[in-house]
Amino acid sequence: MSDTDLSVLPGQRRGNWIRLRTLILLRWMAITGQLTAVAIAYWGLRLDLELGLCFLLIGAAVIVNLIATFVFPETKRLSERETAALALFDILQLGLLLSLTGGLHNPFALLLLGPVTVSASVLTLRSTLLLGAVAVAAVTLLGLVHLPLRTAAGEVLRTPPVLLAGTWAALVIALVFLSIYSRRISSEMHAMSDALTATQMALAREQKLTDLGGVVAAAAHELGTPLATIKLTSAELMEELGEHPELREDAALIRDQADRCRDILRSMGRAGKEDLLVKQAPLEEIVREAVEPHEDRGKRIRHALSPACEGPQPSVLRRPEIVHGLRNLVQNAVDFARGEVRIESGWTPDRIWIRIADDGPGFPSGVLARIGEPFMRSRRSERERAQRPGYEGMGLGLFIAKTLLERSGAELTFANGGDAPRGPGGAPALRGAIVEVAWPRRKIDAVAGETPVPRGQNRPISA
Incomplete structure (x- = not known):
């Protein structure tokens, strides 16, 4: 379903992730x-x-490590090509060393x-395939070309041919399986990281808008009386324009009220005040605020x-995550x-819910169980592209909405019109997609909930 229009996220750029110092330390461990x-093997087992x-061969690895240590800065991060080159060197160095010490035996x-x-976790698919192909070739050659392991008495240590073939097959299968497994897990972690970053960006943006609304409301509240006085006095001055001594008193009053406005603005600039009224709103007002940006898009919203x-x-609590998630x-x-689009809201003593239904095609049955996962792509038909030309289908919008709303204590239910469960308000009339957001009332009730909004005068914002 929906998506947030975001630029490239930090986690989507995988270049320059690996520090050179990390690979240097790992190689020193391998050399040791x-x-x-x-x-x-030589002095203890007498091979x-x-x-x-x-x-x-071990000295070659030492030289590479010394060059990397003294030529490049400690803070250097490797590019894709540099990381792949070092991994390729490690495979070739270890393969040659194994060929001198029995190969697959x-x-x-x-x-x-x-x-x-490791490369499957951090490198692109092309680099991973290249390194995997080299590793498979190395395993195959080690089974065919190698120096035998001999004891001091001249006895050759060999693995039976059947067991040797099994070792080769096991190594090849392990290379393929571990690469796919590592890449899959890594991709999901990166996708989740990117999606959470997008969620934080969306929440931060909504928080800024909320804070700005609070400042505007506080300014209007604090400056209402002096600005009204200034307006009234200005009107009187315009009516009595002329050289009359009594106008000096009006001018003095204008000056005093202007000074008062200045003092209030200065006070707000230093510490600010939190407007308690903008921290809560009737449930209908929260829905109206979520609907407002989409009222002029050619669809009827009821x-x-x-x-x-x-x-x-x-x-209810007017939290940025609730407003942005519903939006x-x-x-x-x-x-x-x-x-x-029809929106139904309701409440009981224990529960508050909002149900959003449309008359569209509904959720595809193949992805209904996966809704809310980030970067969930699917192929779209030409008609769907024409209906929503700018839609990329990454699944970020629903993930952000689900994450933010669940953070506020909500439970989300996704269904199609014919499959939607009957809620307290009865079955939805529309046959398209249905999303129900339900909270335990204590989670968002601004009066009798777990975090009630204080009453009284606006308080200075503590530093």
């Missing part, structure tokens, strides 16, 4: 492990190894999984109270409605 393994060539061959799994309402209309849901309904 390789030296330890070679030393134990006949090409010690010079092994130390030559060496149990440490499973370490080839490391660079590919708002009615449910016949199941019990008692007087409640005054996104109304935007969805207007975008997909053919001609009409």
Whole structure:
């Protein structure tokens, strides 16, 4: 359904994520492990190894690390190509070292999984496929071309052919599976991070608008009397324009009231005052505020109270997340409605709800269970593109609305008109998409809820 029009989010740019210092430290750990393994195998287990060539390959990794340490600054972050190049070096260096120490007969061959799994988490699909192909080729060559492991007595340590083939297959399958698994989990985490960033941006924007409305309301409240006096006095001066001594008293009054206005503005500029009235509003007013930006978009929007309402209309908390979340849901309904959107609100002593229904095609059955997930893309027909040409289908709008409203204590129910559950107000009349937002009354009731709005005069905002 709806989406918020946002520019590229920070999490969508995956370049320059990895610090060079991080890879340097990891490689020092790998070098230490390789030296330890070679030393134990040669001097501890008395295996006949090409010690010079092994130390030559390990020394190449040491040289690369030293160059990276002294040539580049510690704060350098690697680009996509640089990260892929270092991962490729690690695969080739480890593959050559394994070829000198038994190939797939060496149990440490499973370490080839490391660079590919890490690359799948942080690199693009193209780089991951390239590194995966190189790793599979290395595993295959290690099974065919390698120096045998020999003991000091000349005995060759070999794995049975069937077990060796199984080891090759297991490594290849592990490379593919772990890469897909790591990339899938990483992509979901990045998508969630981007979506939460968008949610915070939307909430911050709504909070600024709310604060601005509070300042305007406070200014109007505080300056009402002096501005009215100035207006009245100015009118009298215009009527009595001329050289009369009594006009000096009126001019003095104008000056005094202007000074008073200046003092009030100065006081608001230093500390400000929170307007208690803008912190709460009748439920109908909250709905009206959410609907207002979409009233002139060519769709008829009707708002009615449910016949199941019990008692007087409640005054609810006017929180930015509630207003912005409802506004996104109304935007969805207007975008997909053919001609009409109906909003029904109601309350009981224990519950407050708002139901938004449209006469559009409804939610696709294939994505109904996944509604509210961020970056949920789906293919659209040409008719749908013509109906909503600017819609990208990322699912951010619903995710933002769901996240913000759930933060306020609401529960959201998504359904189509024929499948919607009957609420206290009865079954919805429209057959399109249905979204019901319901709160426990104690969560948003501004008078008798868990966080009631204080009564009395406006208070200075504490620093």
